[in-house]
Amino acid sequence: MKNWLWIFLFVAGCQGQSGPVVTIYCAHDRAHSEQILDLFEKETGIRVEAIYDTEASKTVGLAERLRAEKARPRCDVHWSNEPLRSVRLANEGIYRSLPEGFAPGIATKWRDPQNRWCGFAGRVRALALDPQSPAGTKPPTSVRDLVDEQWRDKVALADPRLGTTGTHMAILKWAWGEADFTTWLQGLKENGIRIAASNSATRDRVITGEVWIGLTDTDDIEVVRRRGIDLGEGFTEEDGVILLPNVVGLIEGSPHPDEAEALARWLLSPRVEEMLAASSSRQVPLGKGTKVGPGGLDLNSLGNVMTIDWSAAAETLPGAIKDVERALLDR
Structure with a gap:
């Protein structure tokens, strides 16, 4: 088991009955994201409080909520379903820098040059x-x-x-x-x-x-x-x-920074990319060496993918x- 996972299992035993918790604002469809967050909760003991976008306010609603809460953040992790609004949130100081070494298998074209967000599974x-x-x-x-x-x-x-x-x-x-x-x-x-x-x-x-x-x-x-x-x-x-990647960003000044890093590492792992690739949403993994099953999409099968200055x-x-x-x- 990864070292960071052992750490949080230890923390879970030291924080009483309530245990550690992490709050995520998730714009990715609940039908595909909830099972991933439930599995993280089961394997780490970190309780996940997830707030999902509605279809009526897709993507935009949670971004506006993060802006409104900037002075007193309630969210720890932002899972966006597209990169441009994440770029704007990062430029407004709402995201903090990711720790060094996050998701080494994901190429720089899917990451923020200032290391404030990272893309995955597009x-x-x-x-x-x-x-x-x-x-x-x-x-x-x-x-x-x-x-x-x-x-x-x-x-x-x-x-x-x-x-x-x-x-x-x-x-x-x-x-x-x-x-x-x-x-x-x-x-x-x-x-x-x-x-x-x-x-x-x-x-x-x-x-x-x-x-x-x-x-x-x-x-x-x-x-x-x-x-x-x-x-x-x-x-x-x-x-x-x-190709529009999902994006993970850590919130500056969030209530649970350590748990936030654990969840972000989980979301950016090859395992999660493979789960999204195998799901009915048929996401395209961005990590090097991530496996794609029959009928799935991968970067090589897409041909000419536009290089975008995010x-x-x-x-x-x-x-x-x-x-x-x-x-x-x-x-």
């Missing part, structure tokens, strides 16, 4: 495709193609103010530049883009046949495929596949969301 932005439609037989090769006449009134996008859709929009603005990005948004509006409440609602519009294409995440596609629903999947590779993309996030609001939501 999802890919993808197209959910109606297999009975023209989109299912010859899907677009780039999100730029979604403005083409053949897809008029047949494309759905989640509300970009929440979750990974906003992250995606910020990355596109960073990669393309403001002029190309705003022109593309105008093209989407003129082409009758449909706005759904969430990534899963976007996927569901494809399943019902309301649209042919939905811009979503791979986990939202995979979870219904495993229920036997026929749904196509496409990656847009012209600019590189966009800090620069994070700076574009508020502006990109405002651009999308003006172009697509102010109707």
